Amino acid sequence: MIELEGVPELVDPVMVAAFEGWNDAGDAASAAVAHLDKEWKGEVFAALDAEDYYDFQVNRPTVWLDDGVRKVTWPTTRLSVVRVGGDKPRDLVLVRGIEPSMRWRSFCNEILGFAHELGVELVVIMGALLGDTPHTRPVPVSGVTSDPDLARTMALEETKYEGPTGIVGILQEACTHAGVPAVSLWAAVPHYVSQPPNPKATLALLNRLEDLIGLRIPLGELTEDARAWQLGVDQLAAEDSEVAEYVQSLEEARDTAELPEASGEAIAREFERYLRRRDGGPGQGGTHATDGEGAAYLRDAPSDRTRPPKPKPTQRPGQGAEGEDEGGDDASGPPESSGDSSDG
DSSP: OEESSOOOOOSSOEEEEEEESTTBGGGHHHHHHHHHHHHTTOEEEEEOOHHHHOOTTTSOOEEEEETTEEEEEOOOOEEEEEEEOSSSOEEEEEEEEEOOSSOHHHHHHHHHHHHHHHTOOEEEEEEEEEESOOTTSOOOEEEEESOHHHHHHTTOEEOOOOSOOOHHHHHHHHHHHTTOOEEEEEEEEEGGGOSSOOHHHHHHHHHHHHHHHTOOOOOTTHHHHHHHHHHHHHHHHTTOHHHHHHHHHHHHHHHHHTGGGSSHHHHHHHHHHHHHHHTOOSOOSSOOTTSHHHHHHHTOOOOOOOOOOOOOTTOOTTTTSTTTTSSTTOTTSHHHHTSHHHHO
16 A cells, blocks of 8 residues: 555544446546545545556556656555535545456455544445436436445435446445445436536536535536536437437436325425525535525426437447346436446
């Protein structure tokens, strides 16, 4: 291991992790952790030794110039800490890197070693997968855990997935076996616009994280980036009537599946969320998920919009991520909830 700045003492820390690669469709999850690091000015204190976990023919190092001096950046996973002030201060340990090429058990054990040493109380691992979901609707985000008690207390799904998994699933299972509470948050990215970045999916993950750990997350320019992304997809879609028909079918399937959610219990949960955020909480500065136009954009009701680019089922970069092909046209959640998320 490479020690960079020494390990700080933390207050009620939560570890938030994301990894580029198989479980990061549209780079949505890794971008969410990068956003937290940027907005809260994270301080890197450690990095895993790249020699131990990465195949450099798969993830190549990069060369760059620093005031005329040639330097090399190696692919790895770095840990940083952010301190969130407010009435109830809480620190976050951010884990951001690339899915390792080898020695996954050692990789997870090393991360868990940090979690134990830092007194981490909860591990939240974020991922994104491709699904049959329309870009014109709010991004579905599912929260799953392998811990039945945690599923009950935090209103999460208990994982039932069986099949191939990525580092997100392996790390969650490692946490469970080590007795560390762990949750996975999964965003569903429309398979027909899978190219990164996808700020709308990143925004949805941050919304869910905000609800889960009780922090108000500054969004900066992310809301406007998400709006611009959707408008760009709309403009491309307007050129193809076949795509418009396809997306309309996804919208209809999604709206039909979500009808049961228009219940008194669901409305009460949303109102409680509104009151909690209105009254404020830990976190400083910036626009928040429920502020002004951002809230209407993120949680908007179905509306008539121009449609996106033609779907190309044979070109789905994230295809193969756990369960993502199992959801069919049910856009209410199955692709993401039965995906790697189910595996944990």
